[in-house]
Amino acid sequence: MSSNGDEAGGAEGAYDPRRQFAEECRSARELHPEAPLNQTQLAKMVRTSKSTISRVETCVGPIPPDLPARLDQVFSTDGLFKRLYEEITAQSFSKHSRRRMKLELRAIAIAEWSPTVVPGLLQTPAYAHALFREGDPRATDEELATKVRHRMARQDVLKGSSPPDFSVIICESVIRRNVGGPVVMREQLAALLTHGTRPTTVLQVLPLSAGTHGLMDGSMTLLTTADGQPVIYTEGIRSGAIIEEPSAVRNLSRSYDVLTASALSRDASARMIQQLMEAS
Missing domain, CATH: 1.10.260.40 (lambda repressor-like DNA-binding domains)
Incomplete structure (x- = not known):
């Protein structure tokens, strides 16, 4: 800012x-x-x-x-x-990210696949700080603190009186990767367990043993609003895109459904996270 x-x-x-x-x-x-x-x-x-x-x-x-x-x-x-x-x-986010955030605020349902990191809507401040620090080693402490505040502000979408239905699938590698050190990861894993108990949230882990699937190329978020067709947001390292073309949305949504079927159940996912938290 x-x-x-x-x-x-x-x-x-x-x-x-x-x-x-x-x-x-x-x-x-x-x-x-x-x-x-x-x-x-x-x-x-x-x-x-x-x-x-x-x-x-x-x-x-x-x-x-x-x-x-x-x-x-x-x-x-x-x-x-x-x-x-x-x-x-x-304003601190890129143009495509700003549109995604506007859609999040209007969404009645959000479905997210994250193969590399904990999704921003579920990150703890310390986890987010570790990611930002690694991504921009020359950033000042004030700049990092501002980025963390902005990321945490996004999470308000899940804290209102009528939050959207939120489904999220994360790769097992995400919860095994030691971001920020053991203390930071234990806190993050504990936060995931808390998020998973919310009645409007479904949190699943895709095990490393799962086979090839249609969303291996990157992360994806499916956003559904009350007054429009579902849209998809995909993101790479330095870029992102909103996909609205109906056939593309339908195909990617189907790939997400297949991923859901391949992931661990809510309870099994929670047990895996709990075991990793206790072992860290």
Whole structure:
């Protein structure tokens, strides 16, 4: 994320959710119906510091992830600040990833196959940090922390009052690969076990003994919304694509169904994860 509004906005006059967030915060504070609020008063109401409010209103530095919801509560803005924060977060991702994230927010069902790493929606902060650190060894601690915050923010889609049905298949190699060291992996495996107990989540492991299948070339996410046809997101090391052509979606969906049949059951998957966690 850029550290100021001009950098974040790109072309002059372009819509900038970071600047919009700042302006909405300042406007809501100054036009507060009971009486105008100064930055110190607002900071007390949202349990933060005056300097944080000042930075938010001048587009300096990141927005604390818990602040948008508190602003919405104080100003009764019906999720305005939360929506703007989601847009700000999305700006740090590539164009194809931003579209995938918009679809995630509208999805009633998400089905995911991940052959190499724990899917982003299920990663712990430490696991995500280890991946980002390895992927960009020259990144500063602040840059890595920002990336981790943005990835964690994506997980809100599974935490609402009406989360989508979420089915995920991960390769056995994913839970055996020692990302970030034993402590990080134990925490990640424990998180997977917790996710697997949710009533809206089906978590399966594809054993290494499984044969050849139609999704060996990369990861895949099938997103279904209430008002549209299912679409598929595929991703490589430095690229990704949205697939909408009906016949291609149908063929890839069938490959996912076959993969589901080849994977371990929910209970057997949980036992394997538990055994690896205890052995690590």
